[in-house]
Amino acid sequence: MHDLVDTKCLCQRFGVTERTIRNWRNRKHNPLPYLRCGGKVRFSFRAVREWIESAQAQVTDEEIRMQQVLREIIEESV
Numbered sequence: 001m002h003d004l005v006d007t008k009c010l011c012q013r014f015g016v017t018e019r020t021i022r023n024w025r026n027r028k029h030n031p032l033p034y035l036r037c038g039g040k041v042r043f044s045f046r047a048v049r050e051w052i053e054s055a056q057a058q059v060t061d062e063e064i065r066m067q068q069v070l071r072e073i074i075e076e077s078v
Helices: 009-012 016-024 043-075
Strands: 036-039 042-043
Touching: 009 016, 009 042, 042 043
Parallel strands: none
Antiparallel strands: 036 042
C-alpha cells in the first residue's frame, strides 16, 4: 500500500470535508503534517495516525488538568 494519499482520500477516510483538512493543516498549534509533491499536497498515513494519537493524548491531559482544577476550586469553597 502506498503511504502517501491526497486530500480526497483523507476526507473519505475520516468523513470530513476538504475545508476541515485544510483547517487542520493551517492550525498554528500542532498542524496536520503534510508534504508537497510536485506542487500537490500529500499526507503520510503514518504521520496522520501519529498526529491523531498526539491530539487524543493532549485532550486527555487537558481533561485531567481541568478535573484537578475543578476539584481544587470545590475544596477551597467548602
